[in-house]
Every structure is written in C-alpha cells, then in structure tokens.
Amino acid sequence: MNIYQYDKSKEWFQRAVKVIPCGVYGHFSPAPYAPVEAYPFFSDKAEGARFWDVDGNEFIDYMCAYGPMVLGYHHPEVEAAFQKQISISDANTVASPRMVELAEFLCEMIPVADWAFFARNGADVTNMAVMVARAATGRDKIIAIKGGYHGTSPWMQAPGHHGTIADDHDHLFRIPWNDLEALDRILAEHGSQIAAFMASPFHHPIFEDNALPADGYWQQVVDKMHENGSVVIVDDVRAGFRLHMGGSNEHYGFKPDMIAFSKAIANGHALSALVGTDDLKVDAAKVFHTGSFWYCAGSFAAALACLNILKAEDGPARMRMLGEKLTGGLRDLASSHGYTMIVSGEPALPYLRLADDETLMLQQAWCGECTRRGAFFTSHHNWFLSTAHTEDDIEKTLQIADEAFKAVKKQFGS
Amino acid sequence: MNIYQYDKSKEWFQRAVKVIPCGVYGHFSPAPYAPVEAYPFFSDKAEGARFWDVDGNEFIDYMCAYGPMVLGYHHPEVEAAFQKQISISDANTVASPRMVELAEFLCEMIPVADWAFFARNGADVTNMAVMVARAATGRDKIIAIKGGYHGTSPWMQAPGHHGTIADDHDHLFRIPWNDLEALDRILAEHGSQIAAFMASPFHHPIFEDNALPADGYWQQVVDKMHENGSVVIVDDVRAGFRLHMGGSNEHYGFKPDMIAFSKAIANGHALSALVGTDDLKVDAAKVFHTGSFWYCAGSFAAALACLNILKAEDGPARMRMLGEKLTGGLRDLASSHGYTMIVSGEPALPYLRLADDETLMLQQAWCGECTRRGAFFTSHHNWFLSTAHTEDDIEKTLQIADEAFKAVKKQFGS
Numbered sequence: 001m002n003i004y005q006y007d008k009s010k011e012w013f014q015r016a017v018k019v020i021p022c023g024v025y026g027h028f029s030p031a032p033y034a035p036v037e038a039y040p041f042f043s044d045k046a047e048g049a050r051f052w053d054v055d056g057n058e059f060i061d062y063m064c065a066y067g068p069m070v071l072g073y074h075h076p077e078v079e080a081a082f083q084k085q086i087s088i089s090d091a092n093t094v095a096s097p098r099m100v101e102l103a104e105f106l107c108e109m110i111p112v113a114d115w116a117f118f119a120r121n122g123a124d125v126t127n128m129a130v131m132v133a134r135a136a137t138g139r140d141k142i143i144a145i146k147g148g149y150h151g152t153s154p155w156m157q158a159p160g161h162h163g164t165i166a167d168d169h170d171h172l173f174r175i176p177w178n179d180l181e182a183l184d185r186i187l188a189e190h191g192s193q194i195a196a197f198m199a200s201p202f203h204h205p206i207f208e209d210n211a212l213p214a215d216g217y218w219q220q221v222v223d224k225m226h227e228n229g230s231v232v233i234v235d236d237v238r239a240g241f242r243l244h245m246g247g248s249n250e251h252y253g254f255k256p257d258m259i260a261f262s263k264a265i266a267n268g269h270a271l272s273a274l275v276g277t278d279d280l281k282v283d284a285a286k287v288f289h290t291g292s293f294w295y296c297a298g299s300f301a302a303a304l305a306c307l308n309i310l311k312a313e314d315g316p317a318r319m320r321m322l323g324e325k326l327t328g329g330l331r332d333l334a335s336s337h338g339y340t341m342i343v344s345g346e347p348a349l350p351y352l353r354l355a356d357d358e359t360l361m362l363q364q365a366w367c368g369e370c371t372r373r374g375a376f377f378t379s380h381h382n383w384f385l386s387t388a389h390t391e392d393d394i395e396k397t398l399q400i401a402d403e404a405f406k407a408v409k410k411q412f413g414s
Numbered sequence: 415m416n417i418y419q420y421d422k423s424k425e426w427f428q429r430a431v432k433v434i435p436c437g438v439y440g441h442f443s444p445a446p447y448a449p450v451e452a453y454p455f456f457s458d459k460a461e462g463a464r465f466w467d468v469d470g471n472e473f474i475d476y477m478c479a480y481g482p483m484v485l486g487y488h489h490p491e492v493e494a495a496f497q498k499q500i501s502i503s504d505a506n507t508v509a510s511p512r513m514v515e516l517a518e519f520l521c522e523m524i525p526v527a528d529w530a531f532f533a534r535n536g537a538d539v540t541n542m543a544v545m546v547a548r549a550a551t552g553r554d555k556i557i558a559i560k561g562g563y564h565g566t567s568p569w570m571q572a573p574g575h576h577g578t579i580a581d582d583h584d585h586l587f588r589i590p591w592n593d594l595e596a597l598d599r600i601l602a603e604h605g606s607q608i609a610a611f612m613a614s615p616f617h618h619p620i621f622e623d624n625a626l627p628a629d630g631y632w633q634q635v636v637d638k639m640h641e642n643g644s645v646v647i648v649d650d651v652r653a654g655f656r657l658h659m660g661g662s663n664e665h666y667g668f669k670p671d672m673i674a675f676s677k678a679i680a681n682g683h684a685l686s687a688l689v690g691t692d693d694l695k696v697d698a699a700k701v702f703h704t705g706s707f708w709y710c711a712g713s714f715a716a717a718l719a720c721l722n723i724l725k726a727e728d729g730p731a732r733m734r735m736l737g738e739k740l741t742g743g744l745r746d747l748a749s750s751h752g753y754t755m756i757v758s759g760e761p762a763l764p765y766l767r768l769a770d771d772e773t774l775m776l777q778q779a780w781c782g783e784c785t786r787r788g789a790f791f792t793s794h795h796n797w798f799l800s801t802a803h804t805e806d807d808i809e810k811t812l813q814i815a816d817e818a819f820k821a822v823k824k825q826f827g828s
Contacts, residue, residue, distance in 0.1 A: 012511055019517035021529050021695050024509045026704025043508045044711075051506055065505040068706055073505070091479040091487070091682030092465055093790060094457045095438045097426055103433035115435050120534045120684055121705040131568060131577025140579045152703045153567070154545060162700035163545025165554045170581060237706070263706050268505030270534055270684055270707035281435050286576040289566045290440025291535040292482055292651070292677050293684035297458075376507060 001403050004040070004372045008054040012042040026152075027066055027381075033207075033360065034379050038368030046073035049388040051376075059376040060393050062326075064384035067238055067263035067349075070319075071309055072388025078267045078305045085301035096297035102304055106275055109311065110246050112255055113275035117284060119294050122237035122262035123151025125274040126198070128289045129258045132276065133196035133231040136283040141193045143186055146174045147205035150198060150235050177203040178214045183221065187228055197225050198233040201248035202346060207360075207380045209353065210345030218254035231280070232256040237263055237272070242319055242348040242384070245311045247275075264310075266303035273303075310387070316348065319385040322394060323347025326385070329398045337405040351382040362412055369404035370397075415817050418786045422468040423455040430455075440566075441480055441795075447621075447774065448793050452782030460487035463802040465790075473790040474807050476740075478798035481652055481677035481763075484733075485723055486802025492681045492719045499715035510711030516718055520689055523725065524660050526669055527689035531698060533708050536651035536676035537565025539688040540612070542703045543672045546690065547610035547645040550697040555607045557600055560588045561619030564612060564649050591617040592628045597635065601642055611639050612647040615662035616760060621774075621794045623767070624759030632668040645694070646670040651677055651686070656733055656762040656798070659725045661689075678724075680717035687717075724801070730762065733799040736808060737761025740799070743812045751819040765796040776826055783818035784811075 013030075017023035023030075023041075030036040040053030049072055052058050064070065071078060085098060103116040119125050130142055150156045154168040173190070175182035177199070187194065201218075203211040225232050233256060236248050240261040244251040247259045257280060262272035270293075276284060309315070327343040327350045334341035339362075340355035354363045360380070367377040375397040377383060427444075431437035437444075437455075444450040454467030463486055466472050478484065485492060499512060517530040533539050544556055564570045568582040587604070589596035591613070601608065615632075617625040639646045647670060650662050654675040658665040661673045671694060676686035684707075690698060723729070741757040741764045748755035753776075754769035768777045774793070781791040789811040791797060 012514055015518070016509075016514045019514065019521045019529055021531055021699035025531065025699070026702065026708060028509050028704070028709055040508055042511050042514075043506050044503050044511055046503045046506045051503070051508065053508065054511060059507075061507050063507040065507050065709075066706060068505045069507075073503075074501075079500075086493075087488075089458050089460045089465070089487075091482045092457050092460045093473075093475050093477040093479050093483075094454055094465065094467065095430075095442050097456050097458055097468060100426055100430045100433065100456075104429070107433045115433055117435055117439065120707065121538065123705065124535065127567070134579060135577040140581070151705070153541070157702065161702055162697070163549040163703075165548060165585065167554070167581065167584060171579065268707075268710070270710060283576070285435035285439070288440065288571065288575055289577075290442070291537065291565070292480060293534065293682075294440065295442055295479075296682070296684060 001373050001400070004055070004057040006040050006053065006055055009041040012054060034364055035368040038372045048072040049386055049393055057374070059374055060397055061376050062383040063376060063378060064386050065268060067384050068268045070241060070264035070315065070386050071267045071306060072386055073268065075267055077309060078302050081305035082269060082298050082302040086298040090296050090298045091293065092295065092297065095295050096300060098297045098300035098304065099295065102300045105304060105307065106273060109307070110259070110275055111250060112247060112259055112277060114278040115276055115281045115284065117274045119272045120270050120291060121151065122260065122272050123153055123156070124291065125260040125262065125272045126150040126235050126237065127153055128274050128287065129198065129233045129260055130196060131287045131289060132258065132280055132284045133233065135287050136231060136280055137195045137229060139193050139195040141171045141173065141190060142195060143173045143175060143183065143197045145177045145199045145203060147208060148199055148203070149205070177211055178217050180217065180220055183224060187224060191228050194228060194230045196231040196233050197221055198235055200235045201239055201243070201252060204238060204345055204349070204351065204382050209342060210351040210382060213252055218249070218252055222254055222256065231258065234259045236261050239346065239349060240264060241307065241310055241315070243316055243346055245316065265306065266299050267306040269299040269302040271299040271303055313387060315387045318387050319348035322389050323350050323385045325391065325394045326397065327352065329394065330401055333398060333401055333405060337409060339405065345382055349382045349384050362408060365411060366404050366408045369407040370400055373400040373403055375400040415787050415814070418471040418788070420454050420467065420469055426456040426468060448778055449782040452786045462486040463800055463807055471788070473788055474811055475790050476797040477790060477792060478800050479682055481798050482682040484655060484678035484729065484800050485681045485720060486800055487682065489681055491723060492716050495719035496683060496712050496716040500712040504710050504712045505707065506709065506711065509709050510714060512711045512714035512718065513709065516714045519718060519721065520687060523721070524673070524689055525664060526661060526673055526691060528692040529690055529695045529698065531688045533686045534684050534705060535565065536674065536686050537567050537570070538705065539674040539676065539686045540564040540649050540651065541567055542688050542701065543612065543647045543674055544610060545701045545703060546672065546694055546698045547647060549701050550645060550694055551609045551643060553607050553609040555585045555587065555604060556609060557587045557589060557597065557611045559591045559613045559617060561622060562613055562617065563619065591625055592631050594631065594634055597638060601638060605642050608642060608644045610645040610647050611635055612649060614649045615653055615657070615666060618652060618759055618763070618765065618796050623756060624765040624796060627666055632663070632666055636668055636670065645672065648673045650675050653760065653763060654678060655721065655724055655729070657730055657760060659730065679720065680713050681720040683713040683716040685713040685717055727801060729801045732801050733762035736803050737764055737799045739805065739808045740811065741766065743808065744815055747812060747815055747819060751823060753819065759796055763796045763798050776822060779825060780818050780822045783821040784814055787814040787817055789814040
C-alpha cells in the first residue's frame with residue numbers, strides 16, 4: 001500500500017507561514033496533537049466523498065470539510081440550483097425570493113420552526129439565539145455545557161484563551177452534560193437571571209468521548225427551563241440534517257424554542273439559519289443583527305436543493321447505516337489486532353478513540369497511518385459521514401485501517 | 415416618466431412576514447425612516463450597475479448591495495475565476511492554495527500588510543482585530559467613535575438595543591470623531607487599560623453628515639496610541655478598495671497596525687480579511703477564531719480577480735470621478751429647484767441630504783421619488799458607486815432626480 005508524501009503541501013505551507021498567522025489557522029490548523037508529517041495541508045480538488053491534495057494523493061474524506069459536505073463535493077443537482085440562481089442574482093441591493101422559499105421550506109419541514117432567520121456563520125445564529133433569548137426574557141445569563149462548542153466569539157471560548165478577557169464569561173454558567181442536579185442548583189441560585197439554556201442535541205466535545213442525552217434528559221431540561229421562564233436553544237450547527245431532517249431534537253424526541261443550523265444546510269455553500277417558535281418571533285424581529293453577505297441568494301438556492309435531496313433520499317438513515325458499518329468494522333478490526341476501539345456519539349458523526357492510550361499517541365499515530373494511506377481521519381474530533389460515501393469506500397477504508405493497525409503495532413507493540 | 419408599482423414585491427413581502435421575523439431584516443429591512451411604498455423589496459435579477467425587482471422595474475443601483483458590488487453585478491472575469499475555482503474545489507477538508515495566493519497579493523499591495531487572515535463577515539475580522547489587540551497588549555479596553563459602525567456583535571451595538579445587555583459595553587469608550595482632546599482625556603484617565611483605538615478611515619455614520627479626518631488627525635491618533643503602547647485598527651469594511659487599493663489609510667496618509675476589509679473585496683462573494691503588521695503576527699496566530707466556511711476557496715479566487723481588475727483599471731479614481739459627477743450634478747439640480755443639497759464623505763461612497771429638513775421627510779420623499787423612477791437611493795445611509803456605472807447612467811439619474819424634485823416640490827412647496 002502506497003504511503004503518501006506531501007512535498008507540495010509542505011512547499012505551500014512554507015509560503016503560507018510567511019503571509020498568514022500560523023500558515024493554516026483555526027480548525028484547519030495542522031493540529032498540535034497530530035503527527036503533522038502524516039497530513040496534507042493543501043488541496044485543489046474535491047469530488048464526491050474524496051479530495052486530492054496538491055501532491056495528487058487521493059483521500060476518502062471522513063471530515064467532509066468539517067461538516068458542510070453532506071451529499072458529496074460538487075453535487076450536480078445542488079450545483080445546478082446554485083448556478084441557476086447566481087446567473088440571475090446573488091449579492092443584490094434587495095432581498096431574494098429564494099430566502100422566502102427557504103424559510104417556508106424550513107417552517108414546513110421542522111416542527112419547531114414557525115420562522116427562520118439567515119446568516120453566514122454558525123456563530124452568527126448561535127449569537128442571534130442568545131440575543132433573542134435575552135430580548136424575550138429581559139435576563140442576562142446563559143447556561144451552557146462544559147466542553148460545548150458554539151463558535152469562537154470571545155464569550156463562547158474557554159476562559160483564558162488568547163484575546164478573550166475575564167469579563168467575557170461573566171454571564172455564562174457551564175454545567176456538565178446530562179447533569180440535571182447541576183441545572184437545578186443553577187436555577188435555585190440564579191433562576192431569575194437565566195435567559196436561556198444552550199447545548200448541542202448530543203454532547204460532541206473534542207478530546208473526549210461524545211455522549212448521547214440520557215433518557216428523559218432533554219424533556220426535563222425543557223420542562224425546568226420553561227417553568228423558570230427561560231428559553232431552550234439547540235445548537236444543531238454540527239449535527240443538523242445528519243440525524244433527522246426536522247432537527248436533531250426530533251431524533252431525541254423533544255422540542256426546544258430555537259434551533260441553530262449551518263454546516264450541512266447547503267452542502268458546502270456558506271449559510272446558517274436560526275429557526276424558532278411563534279412566541280419568540282416579535283423579539284427576533286426587534287434584535288438588530290445583520291451582515292454584508294447575509295442576503296446572497298445563491299446559498300438559499302443551494303440549501304433548497306440540498307435539503308430536498310437529503311429529505312427525498314432519507315440522507316440521515318443512509319449516513320447512520322454507513323457510520324455503523326464503518327465504526328463496527330473498525331471496532332472489530334481493532335479487536336483483531338489486540339486493541340480496543342471506543343466508539344461514541346452518533347454513527348453519522350462518530351467519535352472514535354483507542355483505549356489504554358493515556359498519552360493519546362496511539363490514537364494520533366493510528367489516524368496518521370490511515371491518512372497517509374488514503375482514509376482521512378483526525379485524532380480528537382468527531383468524524384462525518386456523507387451520503388456520497390459508499391459501502392465500497394467503507395470496505396477500502398477498513399483495508400487501510402488494517403494496514404494502519406499493523407504499522408502502529410510495529411511502532412508501539414500490542 | 416414611468417412611476418413604478420410594486421405589486422409582486424408586496425406579495426412576496428406578505429409571504430415573507432409569515433415565516434421571517436420582520437419579513438426582511440437587518441440593513442435590508444424596509445427602513446422605518448423611508449416611504450416604504452416607494453421601494454421594491456424583492457429582486458431576482460442584477461447585472462452591471464442595475465438590478466430589476468420582481469415586478470420587472472429597472473433600477474440604476476446606488477447601493478451596490480450595500481457595498482459588495484464594486485465592478486458591477488455578475489462581472490464576467492470575476493465570475494470566470496470563481497467558476498474555475500469552484501469547479502475543482504470550494505468547501506474542502508484542507509486549505510486552498512488560493513488562500514495563500516490572496517494573502518501574498520494583499521501583502522504585496524497593502525503597505526501595512528505583513529500578514530492576512532480570512533473570514534466571511536466584516537464583523538468576523540473587526541472582532542478578530544480586537545482579540546489580537548487584547549492578546550498583544552494584555553489590556554481590555556477599546557476606544558471607538560460615537561456613531562461608528564463595526565458590525566452587530568452585541569458589544570458593537572448602541573447600548574439599549576434589543577438583545578444587548580448593559581455589560582456588553584463595559585470595555586468600550588466612545589469619543590467624538592476628530593476630537594483629539596477627548597482621546598487625550600481617555601488616555602490620561604485609562605491609558606494603561608487601552609488595548610486599541612478602532613475607527614473607520616473617515617466617519618460614515620447613518621443619519622448624519624459623513625466627515626473626513628481633519629488635517630493631521632489620524633497621524634496624531636497613531637502617535638498617541640503607539641506612545642501609549644496601544645494598537646490602531648482601521649475598519650475599512652465599508653470604504654475599502656473604493657478610495658485606495660492600499661487601504662483607505664493610504665488615501666489619508668497614515669499607517670495603522672491592522673486593517674479590516676470585507677464588502678468590495680470579492681465583488682459580492684462573501685469574504686473578509688484582516689491584515690496587520692509583523693509586530694502582531696504571533697499574537698494573531700495565538701488567537702483561536704474560525705468558522706465552518708472560512709476556507710471556501712471560490713471567494714479567494716473571486717477576490718484575486720476583483721482586486722487585480724480594480725488595481726489595473728484604477729477603480730478608485732473612476733469611482734471618485736463618477737461620484738463627483740453625480741453629487742455635483744445633484745447639488746446643482748437641487749439649487750435650480752430652490753433646495754440645498756449637502757454632500758459629505760467621499761465621492762465614491764457619498765452621503766447626501768437636503769438642508770432645511772428637520773423632520774427628514776423631505777429627504778425621504780425625494781429619495782423615494784427617485785427610486786420609484788429608477789434611481790435607487792436610500793435616505794440616511796451613504797450610497798456607493800461602482801466602476802460599472804457610466805456617465806450615461808449619471809446623466810439618466812440626474813434626469814430622474816429632476817423629476818423627483820418637481821414631485822416633492824408639488825408635495826412640500828419650495
């Protein structure tokens with residue numbers, strides 16, 4: 001099996017570090033916790049479930065652009081809808097009918113949605129949700145989950161991160177996931193100040209096993225927050241449209257007051273959406289939140305196409321099936337090599353780690369060995385399936401993983 | 415002259431208000447300070463310097479999508495570059511070489527730029543600039559200008575706006591534009607806490623005459639801030655690439671530490687950039703700020719094409735010439751009808767208002783009468799020129815304005 005080399009990626013990276021802080025920043029950064037020599041840094045070709053790096057190496061892509069790609073890169077029907085729209089109007093001085101059509105579509109498909117509001121980044125709409133909750137309740141404070149991610153606005157970052165200040169976190173309580181007693185304690189002490197509870201539908205931190213909601217957890221959260229006059233916000237930016245077309249909350253059987261979507265909504269075209277109930281519509285109208293490109297019409301057309309296809313083909317069921325095959329196969333394979341693979345979260349965006357690996361070096365080495373053989377895995381972040389992945393892709397990935405286990409066994413022993 | 419009707423726009427708006435808070439929100443909202451019956455709400459066609467609303471009415475567009483359109487809608491070379499890129503890769507799991515090329519291009523063209531960082535919204539990079547300044551100085555507080563606009567993050571909004579909380583403004587001092595004494599007072603009292611001064615290159619508030627920097631103002635600001643160990647941030651999101659290709663600060667002859675760009679950078683494709691000096695590169699690298707779509711490559715290719723064309727054709731000079739013809743013509747025309755037109759700001763993005771109009775009703779009525787005859791003007795926001803506007807367009811606009819003056823004279827008397 002060919003072991004990839006990344007000479008051209010390295011050349012581009014040398015150019016990049018001269019003119020870009022870090023060279024490649026943010027979640028695309030060559031992770032400080034990965035064997036960087038095993039990873040490509042630059043690509044100029046992506047199609048279906050694959051991308052090719054600038055050295056020409058081919059990868060089955062299990063990060064899907066960190067979520068946005070859900071039907072396969074460059075999906076013909078989504079691209080046709082996008083092209084048709086931008087050929088007549090994209091950026092414009094007045095709004096597009098496509099925005100209305102997309103809002104109507106979301107309100108029809110998503111039980112919680114009586115209205116929709118659109119922006120570009122996931123964090124645009126998680127921030128909007130908090131502003132609406134504050135406007136609606138006249139309260140300041142937010143309850144979120146320890147390790148929960150809602151974007152990189154300073155108040156959402158971990159205290160002490162560069163560029164944040166101590167006061168950024170003054171109005172945020174972080175409690176453990178699935179911990180109703182912790183919620184009760186905050187409500188008992190600060191109830192009258194709590195505007196909202198915000199969390200992802202299941203807990204998908206980095207560097208940590210992902211965790212599903214315990215039986216009845218969400219319904220109790222909703223009941224307690226409503227009793228307290230507070231708002232429930234689901235941040236479905238990462239998981240949205242991979243578990244259920246009506247919002248991931250439907251997969252778990254509960255109804256929040258607002259849901260934030262982005263990533264998979266338009267198969268890679270930049271768009272985010274906040275949907276909510278009628279009770280919050282007037283407050284949402286009063287909050288001023290806007291951006292230069294939030295009315296660009298191409299992404300609305302792409303979203304209509306993407307969501308229609310996902311719905312018609314039951315994309316969430318397909319991604320669950322593929323994810324189960326992949327994670328089940330990897331678990332069996334690990335076992336056959338004398339390792340234990342811990343699989344957590346949801347099959348459509350699973351989190352995997354090798355057990356008995358306190359330094360994390362085993363997991364990192366194994367992901368690197370898979371990547372340099374053509375199955376792109378990151379070490380400590382959930383992966384993503386798409387409907388474009390095939391059972392053959394999974395089969396090929398398991399063969400790669402088999403070789404990778406042999407390689408790490410040689411390096412680490414069993 | 416045909417007076418436009420907006421029946422289909424109204425129908426779409428009736429659909430919109432059912433599923434979208436406000437129907438049309440943010441800066442696209444049918445302004446509470448405009449005669450809404452004079453304005454179209456929806457469009458599905460834009461080309462060159464014009465858009466057509468859903469009723470088929472044609473408008474010479476002096477808002478340019480509120481800035482992003484700078485070469486004309488659907489510019490063939492920009493679109494060709496964009497199409498070429500997205501046909502091979504747009505959203506992707508690893509970075510694009512186009513990002514490096516664009517960073518290199520900006521560092522070559524913009525004297526202040528030793529590095530570049532990219533995001534989607536203008537506010538993404540004004541926020542990033544503040545985080546970098548705080549990381550670099552270890553200080554919390556920001557000085558900005560009263561009425562200055564840097565996006566809709568809660569801390570940037572006016573206190574009391576729906577969804578903001580009192581503490582959002584704890585670390586912000588707002589001082590009047592061109593007021594060095596006010597700056598001295600803040601520095602004397604809080605100097606050791608000041609991370610940065612942030613302002614647009616010239617003052618372009620809404621509902622107020624725009625104001626150029628007084629002679630020597632910016633150089634004194636830079637000197638005082640540097641002496642204080644603080645950082646100078648220019649928010650060039652709105653004016654950028656309409657005054658000078660090296661950043662609007664070059665037009666006024668001073669050098670800040672960071673400049674935020676967006677709007678016109680890619681002729682309508684969603685992109686923003688922060689550039690800065692070498693002194694701040696390490697701190698910029700340490701700040702974690704990222705978004706799901708910040709690596710989409712199509713917008714980098716569009717920006718390279720757009721900026722190359724603007725530079726080759728000296729777009730800023732053309733927009734200045736066109737703006738001077740338009741504003742000079744309107745001033746003369748107003749005078750011939752017995753009105754006084756006050757022109758402020760910069761010709762490429764001028765601010766106009768009719769004098770002796772305390773209730774603002776005259777300005778609003780006149781803009782409405784122009785719009786319903788085919789020259790799209792908003793009442794209390796600066797307008798934008800593009801290189802696609804022609805001298806014939808200006809001539810036609812002056813004819814429309816002449817009719818509009820007659821109409822408001824009939825309504826208001828002279």
